[in-house]
Amino acid sequence: MSDASHVSDVVLQTRDLVRTFGGGRTLFGGQKPTVYAVRGIDVAVRKGETLGIVGESGCGKSTLARMLVGLDRPTEGNITLTGSDMNDLIAHDRHALSRRIQYVFQDPISSLNPRKLIRETLAGPLRYLRGLSGEDLNKRLAELMDAVNLRPEFLDRYPHEFSGGQAQRVGIARALAAEPEIIVLDEPVSALDVSVQAQVLNLLADLKKKFGLTYVFISHDLSVVEAVSDRVAVMYFGRVVEQAKGRALFDKPLHPYTRLLLDSAPVPGKRGLTVEDASAELPDPLAPPPGCAFAPRCPRAQDDCVAKVPDAQYGLENHDAACFHPLNPVTSA
Amino acid sequence: MTSTAVTGPNSNPHTNAKKRSARPSAFKLLARNQLALMGAVILALVVLIVIITPILPLPDPDATDPAQRLLRPLADGHFLGTDHLGRDLLSRLIWGTRVSLAVGISASLVAALFGSVIGIVSGYFGGRTDNIMMRGIDMLMAFPYILLALAIVAALGPGLMNALYAIAVVNIPFFARNIRGVTVGIAHREFVDAAKLSGKGHIRIILTEILPNVMPVIVITISTTVGWMILETAGLSFLGLGAQPPQADLGSMLGEGRKLITTAMHLSAIPGAMIFVLVMSINLLGDGIRDVLDPRLKSGALARPAPLTRIDRTDEGAGTTYPDDTVLAVDELRTEFVLGDDSYKAVGGVSFHVGKNECVGLVGESGSGKSVTALSLLGLVASPPGTIVGGRVMFDGKDVYGMSEDDVRDIRGGKAAYVFQDPLSTLHPLFSIGDQLVEAIRAHNAVSYKDAWAKAVELLGMVRIPNPQSRADNYPHQLSGGMRQRVGIAMALANEPRLIIADEPTTALDVTVQAQILKLMNNLRNDHGTSVLFITHDFGVVSEICDRVAVMYAGRIVEMGTTEQVLHHPAHPYTKRLIDCVPRLGEPDRRTSAIPGLPPAVNNLPAGCAFADRCDRVEEACRVGSIAFDDLGNGHGVRCIKPMEGADV
Numbered sequence: 001m002s003d004a005s006h007v008s009d010v011v012l013q014t015r016d017l018v019r020t021f022g023g024g025r026t027l028f029g030g031q032k033p034t035v036y037a038v039r040g041i042d043v044a045v046r047k048g049e050t051l052g053i054v055g056e057s058g059c060g061k062s063t064l065a066r067m068l069v070g071l072d073r074p075t076e077g078n079i080t081l082t083g084s085d086m087n088d089l090i091a092h093d094r095h096a097l098s099r100r101i102q103y104v105f106q107d108p109i110s111s112l113n114p115r116k117l118i119r120e121t122l123a124g125p126l127r128y129l130r131g132l133s134g135e136d137l138n139k140r141l142a143e144l145m146d147a148v149n150l151r152p153e154f155l156d157r158y159p160h161e162f163s164g165g166q167a168q169r170v171g172i173a174r175a176l177a178a179e180p181e182i183i184v185l186d187e188p189v190s191a192l193d194v195s196v197q198a199q200v201l202n203l204l205a206d207l208k209k210k211f212g213l214t215y216v217f218i219s220h221d222l223s224v225v226e227a228v229s230d231r232v233a234v235m236y237f238g239r240v241v242e243q244a245k246g247r248a249l250f251d252k253p254l255h256p257y258t259r260l261l262l263d264s265a266p267v268p269g270k271r272g273l274t275v276e277d278a279s280a281e282l283p284d285p286l287a288p289p290p291g292c293a294f295a296p297r298c299p300r301a302q303d304d305c306v307a308k309v310p311d312a313q314y315g316l317e318n319h320d321a322a323c324f325h326p327l328n329p330v331t332s333a
Numbered sequence: 334m335t336s337t338a339v340t341g342p343n344s345n346p347h348t349n350a351k352k353r354s355a356r357p358s359a360f361k362l363l364a365r366n367q368l369a370l371m372g373a374v375i376l377a378l379v380v381l382i383v384i385i386t387p388i389l390p391l392p393d394p395d396a397t398d399p400a401q402r403l404l405r406p407l408a409d410g411h412f413l414g415t416d417h418l419g420r421d422l423l424s425r426l427i428w429g430t431r432v433s434l435a436v437g438i439s440a441s442l443v444a445a446l447f448g449s450v451i452g453i454v455s456g457y458f459g460g461r462t463d464n465i466m467m468r469g470i471d472m473l474m475a476f477p478y479i480l481l482a483l484a485i486v487a488a489l490g491p492g493l494m495n496a497l498y499a500i501a502v503v504n505i506p507f508f509a510r511n512i513r514g515v516t517v518g519i520a521h522r523e524f525v526d527a528a529k530l531s532g533k534g535h536i537r538i539i540l541t542e543i544l545p546n547v548m549p550v551i552v553i554t555i556s557t558t559v560g561w562m563i564l565e566t567a568g569l570s571f572l573g574l575g576a577q578p579p580q581a582d583l584g585s586m587l588g589e590g591r592k593l594i595t596t597a598m599h600l601s602a603i604p605g606a607m608i609f610v611l612v613m614s615i616n617l618l619g620d621g622i623r624d625v626l627d628p629r630l631k632s633g634a635l636a637r638p639a640p641l642t643r644i645d646r647t648d649e650g651a652g653t654t655y656p657d658d659t660v661l662a663v664d665e666l667r668t669e670f671v672l673g674d675d676s677y678k679a680v681g682g683v684s685f686h687v688g689k690n691e692c693v694g695l696v697g698e699s700g701s702g703k704s705v706t707a708l709s710l711l712g713l714v715a716s717p718p719g720t721i722v723g724g725r726v727m728f729d730g731k732d733v734y735g736m737s738e739d740d741v742r743d744i745r746g747g748k749a750a751y752v753f754q755d756p757l758s759t760l761h762p763l764f765s766i767g768d769q770l771v772e773a774i775r776a777h778n779a780v781s782y783k784d785a786w787a788k789a790v791e792l793l794g795m796v797r798i799p800n801p802q803s804r805a806d807n808y809p810h811q812l813s814g815g816m817r818q819r820v821g822i823a824m825a826l827a828n829e830p831r832l833i834i835a836d837e838p839t840t841a842l843d844v845t846v847q848a849q850i851l852k853l854m855n856n857l858r859n860d861h862g863t864s865v866l867f868i869t870h871d872f873g874v875v876s877e878i879c880d881r882v883a884v885m886y887a888g889r890i891v892e893m894g895t896t897e898q899v900l901h902h903p904a905h906p907y908t909k910r911l912i913d914c915v916p917r918l919g920e921p922d923r924r925t926s927a928i929p930g931l932p933p934a935v936n937n938l939p940a941g942c943a944f945a946d947r948c949d950r951v952e953e954a955c956r957v958g959s960i961a962f963d964d965l966g967n968g969h970g971v972r973c974i975k976p977m978e979g980a981d982v
Contacts, residue, residue, distance in 0.1 A: 056845065057843055098532055102530060112524055113546070116542075120541075124531030124533060125532060164699075165931075177531075195698055195910070195928040197915065197927075198914040199927035199929075220843065222918050223918040226918060247921060263848075265844050266847070266848075266876065267918050268872035268875070268900055268917065269901060270876055
């Protein structure tokens with residue numbers, strides 16, 4: 001693989017990331033059930049790119065996002081931020097991580113404290129992460145509002161006085177306030193009305209250009225991810241099942257699950273979705289299957305799929321899928 | 334669905350700036366509750382008297398005068414008489430009330446302080462901290478409270494301050510548990526995570542993020558416990574463990590009077606009546622405060638909605654005629670919500686019809702009035718605050734708003750059925766899905782439980798739930814989102830409806846599941862000849878399932894036509910821009926242009942076209958007068974004076 005030449009500009013990387021919930025022993029020594037939310041994820045993000053992560057509910061994408069910003073700690077594996085281990089960063093200075101990587105929440109209204117003015121919400125990161133106060137702080141507040149196209153008088157309003165789109169812009173301003181290199185966007189437009197989604201997406205694109213930001217863009221909406229991403233990873237049941245650079249994943253999906261996702265998305269002006277068999281269900285997260293998690297739903301599943309987990313080599317430039325019987329078996333460069 | 338109507342208009346800071354006081358203030362709400370107001374007035378009176386006690390011309394409450402003992406009320410110089418030592422009862426009563434009130438309130442505050450700290454810390458940190466603290470609280474609660482109070486007083490010795498401590502300690506668990514419950518809910522909200530990422534430490538988060546949100550609950554709890562605390566203080570004093578002679582407090586007065594209850598009843602009756610008045614007024618006021626501060630009660634949950642939306646029509650539609658096979662005809666329907674001094678025109682004159690076996694899509698953004706339209710059809714909009722103020726809905730040729738309540742109820746779930754967005758909140762969590770289907774069937778048909786169960790299983794099979802026999806015994810939480818929505822559809826199908834009204838039935842579902850549900854609905858429609866009114870915001874879903882589409886904006890239909898007409902030749906600029914502003918799969922390079930601005934608030938609609946302020950084709954004429962709905966031919970119509978080129982005319 002050609003990864004070596006690009007190692008220098010990788011800003012965020014995860015290795016064998018695992019997160020389980022529950023587990024341990026009960027009072028009487030019985031085994032408590034363990035939920036496997038994330039089951040070994042390797043992703044890398046390069047400076048200045050947008051990595052899109054697609055998946056359906058329950059695939060672990062939000063758990064992954066929370067681990068990337070330090071709101072949650074991995075059970076196994078590690079996360080490195082431009083070469084330094086995240087655990088070291090947090091141990092050394094718990095603010096250092098928040099100055100470099102920030103988060104935009106899915107529900108813009110509930111991510112703002114209903115009893116605080118927007119001014120107080122935005123002042124938080126400026127004061128505690130950037131050490132601003134007094135006149136500098138006010139100046140910076142005005143700059144931030146300007147950056148997200150909100151009028152400065154909105155600073156003295158409460159969250160309930162905002163529409164979803166405006167509140168999400170406040171959420172983005174809060175992330176920007178820390179002057180991070182990377183922003184993790186967890187379904188940033190899913191809770192918004194369609195006519196407002198485009199406003200927020202365009203704003204995100206402008207900010208990325210203006211401040212040289214790197215995005216990790218998490219969504220269940222394939223069309224949004226396709227429109228914003230430089231590289232796309234598809235998640236299924238706690239693992240990345242396919243990853244590719246650019247449009248390759250949409251043009252020539254390798255994994256049958258990616259194919260199914262693409263075929264299930266309704267497109268305005270087109271009719272006739274292909275529909276899989278109704279009995280298909282997600283595997284039980286308390287007892288993940290030994291083989292490929294998609295095998296029970298997969299039209300191409302064979303004996304080897306249920307016996308062993310297929311492996312994949314995800315690089316920065318290639319296109320690969322964790323599948324024994326991919327759809328377009330072309331070897332990646 | 335009132336929420337869309339309420340948040341919609343509120344969401345626009347521009348229009349809101351001037352109208353912030355549209356909703357009645359907390360104080361006004363409290364004053365509206367007459368019982369609470371009465372409590373407040375009485376309490377204020379008592380507090381006033383108690384505060385000015387030292388300057389009142391009262392005799393010394395502890396001055397004994399055996400010559401004047403046991404005087405009846407209204408005796409000369411002693412308005413309420415005297416007690417067994419000849420002390421003036423009025424003076425003792427007022428001084429005693431002062432002590433009781435002070436002890437009750439202080440005990441509440443002390444209990445609130447310690448209880449809230451324990452509750453917040455335990456709820457915020459969770460895990461082991463929570464476990465240890467809550468088990469401690471559990472131990473405290475395991476003792477009968479009066480025994481615990483007695484034990485504390487016994488250990489500390491009798492006295493008013495010790496009684497105060499005892500009562501405070503006994504009530505800490507009550508606060509701690511209440512506050513912990515609320516804190517747990519708040520600690521997992523996203524704004525707390527956001528505060529962590531803003532660099533705030535735990536103490537700062539607790540003080541500036543959690544506490545302001547918990548404060549209303551603390552106030553509610555205090556206001557509902559003060560009365561109880563006064564009773565408990567009186568109880569301890571009555572037992573001789575609180576106020577020590579000669580100090581007067583209501584409990585000790587009652588205790589002293591008890592010995593002479595047969596000879597001088599007024600000695601116990603007067604302090605007893607005072608306790609009653611005090612506690613009653615505090616409790617009435619406390620309940621009033623709770624009603625105002627509790628968001629659930631504030632939203633109107635206390636006001637039981639009427640079984641049918643209030644109908645107060647000024648007109649009965651324009652009398653448009655529709656084809657013979659029309660199942661549902663809506664003619665100039667208007668629904669409004671009155672909140673405070675504002676009326677929100679959520680639906681402002683909507684007309685459309687659904688033919689037999691036809692699927693009509695109602696497309697719009699949140700606040701456009703599509704859900705309120707759907708709920709208005711069978712009078713399901715909550716009243717108050719909703720009112721149907723005009724128009725007509727013809728179902729199967731009959732005017733729904735002219736029917737009796739029983740007739741409308743018969744149609745609901747019978748000939749016309751609803752499918753809602755969130756099946757988890759529409760299915761009852763405590764009944765198996767089979768039982769719920771049986772209930773739906775038996776509400777409209779006189780069949781035995783056994784037959785209804787068989788039919789329920791058949792319905793589950795019809796919506797392609799694998800293993801319907803055993804699945805019927807499942808509870809809603811045991812099913813996945815897609816399965817639950819299938820159950821929702823099965824329930825809608827239970828009585829072979831002529832019309833299914835589906836309000837965003839796939840919005841909460843994953844795309845792969847959405848595809849299955851859409852296919853299922855299409856098949857059912859074809860097999861049973863059912864008509865469908867499909868409400869959605871997604872044009873992709875519309876093209877998949879709908880024959881005709883109506884696009885709603887600010888409470889009115891702005892364009893209507895076949896799916897092909899509206900999607901490929903949109904005539905209204907809003908329709909065109911709404912289609913263009915979403916990225917489309919397979920066309921990543923297509924420019925997605927945002928629509929600038931926001932929809933107008935429906936309590937403040939402009940005179941002309943509601944879209945004018947956001948439209949790039951706007952002219953002077955657009956802002957003058959109401960815009961008519963023009964027919965473009967072939968069933969395509971648009972509410973625009975300058976329809977777009979490319980329309981199929």
